[in-house]
Amino acid sequence: MTAIYRTEAGGQQVRERYVEALRAWPVPAEHRRVPTREGETFVVVCGPEQAPPVLLCHGSSTNTAMWISDVASWAQHFRVHAVDMIGEPGLSAPSRPPLDSEAYADWLDDVLEGLGLTQAAMVGASLGGWLALDYAIRRPHRVSSLALLCPGGVGRQKWGWIGKALLLKPFGLWGQRRTLRTVAGLDMAGAEGFLDGMALTFRHFQPRKEPLPVFPDDALRRLTVPMLVIAGDRDAMLDSRDTARRLAAAVPHATVHLLPGVGHSVVGQTEPILAHLRQATAPADAERR
Numbered sequence: 695m696t697a698i699y700r701t702e703a704g705g706q707q708v709r710e711r712y713v714e715a716l717r718a719w720p721v722p723a724e725h726r727r728v729p730t731r732e733g734e735t736f737v738v739v740c741g742p743e744q745a746p747p748v749l750l751c752h753g754s755s756t757n758t759a760m761w762i763s764d765v766a767s768w769a770q771h772f773r774v775h776a777v778d779m780i781g782e783p784g785l786s787a788p789s790r791p792p793l794d795s796e797a798y799a800d801w802l803d804d805v806l807e808g809l810g811l812t813q814a815a816m817v818g819a820s821l822g823g824w825l826a827l828d829y830a831i832r833r834p835h836r837v838s839s840l841a842l843l844c845p846g847g848v849g850r851q852k853w854g855w856i857g858k859a860l861l862l863k864p865f866g867l868w869g870q871r872r873t874l875r876t877v878a879g880l881d882m883a884g885a886e887g888f889l890d891g892m893a894l895t896f897r898h899f900q901p902r903k904e905p906l907p908v909f910p911d912d913a914l915r916r917l918t919v920p921m922l923v924i925a926g927d928r929d930a931m932l933d934s935r936d937t938a939r940r941l942a943a944a945v946p947h948a949t950v951h952l953l954p955g956v957g958h959s960v961v962g963q964t965e966p967i968l969a970h971l972r973q974a975t976a977p978a979d980a981e982r983r
Contacts, residue, residue, distance in 0.1 A: 704898030733787025740863030751822030757784030926956030
């Protein structure tokens with residue numbers, strides 16, 4: 695198995711903190727463990743059983759807990775399936791097949807089959823946005839709509855932030871908090887507990903070093919589903935203006951919002967995403983009625 699933590703003891707600390715965070719899930723939920731070709735995948739499922747399905751894909755170095763502030767609203771209207779991505783600091787298998795392969799689409803095929811889904815809307819952030827795009831391009835019949843926050847794989851990936859992170863590394867917890875604020879754009883008043891949880895993860899977790907594959911224009915042109923993209927214009931990790939430019943040219947039906955003064959961490963978008971998902975599913979809802 696892939697070693698995604700520096701030590702097993704550190705990995706146990708991260709998992710324990712995550713399990714504790716899941717106790718704050720704001721609506722009744724079921725914890726599912728889905729067998730896949732890449733190993734067991736952990737999924738939090740909530741919302742009305744007969745509602746349209748939505749798959750949530752978190753970002754790199756995070757897990758399903760990132761959706762806690764959004765899910766109560768979304769679960770009123772959708773059957774929400776929040777998936778821990780393999781190879782990330784959640785409760786799924788540590789497997790990390792190459793990103794530039796069919797492996798993640800095959801893995802999601804298994805996840806959807808295990809959840810009893812033939813098709814779903816997808817919401818993804820950063821690496822999770824890349825994952826949703828990759829799946830929509832490779833399996834267009836299985837994705838009904840996309841809502842993406844600072845998605846990878848479109849705009850140019852930036853590397854200057856790594857030097858800043860290394861300069862702050864010797865300063866312990868203060869340096870880790872500072873990195874999260876300046877690089878990821880996490881500068882939320884009263885969010886010290888969240889920042890400390892992320893700092894714990896970065897202390898023990900070994901992030902992916904593999905560059906995100908960039909989708910070519912012809913692949914992006916194959917995206918025909920309703921699509922919402924929200925990114926910050928001060929993203930230190932991804933060139934969000936390049937993302938907007940490429941999507942405008944290749945996916946003209948997509949709605950793209952660049953938020954002024956916002957970095958890589960895009961928060962507070964619960965309602966715009968809900969509105970997009972509801973609009974995208976309106977024809978199907980009308981047909982069911």
